[in-house]
Amino acid sequence: MTMTTYYRDPDVQITSAGVRINGRELRLGELLQVWHTRGRRSWGTIAGRGAVGLAILTPVVVGLLAVGIALIIDASTATTIALIGGGVLVGLGVAPLADVLLERVDRSYDRGSRVREIWARTPTGDLLLLSTPDAARFGRIYRALQRALEPATRR
Numbered sequence: 001m002t003m004t005t006y007y008r009d010p011d012v013q014i015t016s017a018g019v020r021i022n023g024r025e026l027r028l029g030e031l032l033q034v035w036h037t038r039g040r041r042s043w044g045t046i047a048g049r050g051a052v053g054l055a056i057l058t059p060v061v062v063g064l065l066a067v068g069i070a071l072i073i074d075a076s077t078a079t080t081i082a083l084i085g086g087g088v089l090v091g092l093g094v095a096p097l098a099d100v101l102l103e104r105v106d107r108s109y110d111r112g113s114r115v116r117e118i119w120a121r122t123p124t125g126d127l128l129l130l131s132t133p134d135a136a137r138f139g140r141i142y143r144a145l146q147r148a149l150e151p152a153t154r155r
Contacts (some may be wrong), residue, residue, distance in 0.1 A: 003015050003016050012094045021130055026122065029122075031120045032120075032123070033121040034145055034149060036117060039115035052106070059090050059097075060091050062087075071084075110136045115132065116133070117131045
């Protein structure tokens with residue numbers, strides 16, 4: 001019978017033979033029950049997302065204010081054109097920065113704002129297998145563990 005690998009990274013390996021997580025090795029038969037928990041929300045992560053949003057919006061608001069002021073004040077044509085041009089340039093100048101910042105926000109949502117844990121009940125007691133704030137990695141590992149533990153794969 002060949003061994004199937006369900007997941008592998010430097011710290012975790014899940015196969016049809018067993019599980020290796022952070023240097024601890026367990027046979028699948030030792031895992032009587034597996035479950036997961038979510039920790040509290042990290043308000044620092046959420047505040048960081050808000051700060052990134054503010055960093056994106058501030059130059060746009062400044063550009064819009066410059067255009068608005070240029071249209072409201074009674075200035076010479078050259079000053080009005082300069083203010084409108086400057087406002088548009090500030091607004092357009094944020095586009096490359098916005099792309100980088102939006103990518104950062106996307107990665108923040110991929111990681112999640114909570115610590116997630118995978119627990120197992122073994123003959124010797126309950127055991128914390130994994131604790132990670134990375135939601136995407138957690139999902140891949142937990143699904144791989146579920147597939148490895150399915151009765152059809154455990155012959």
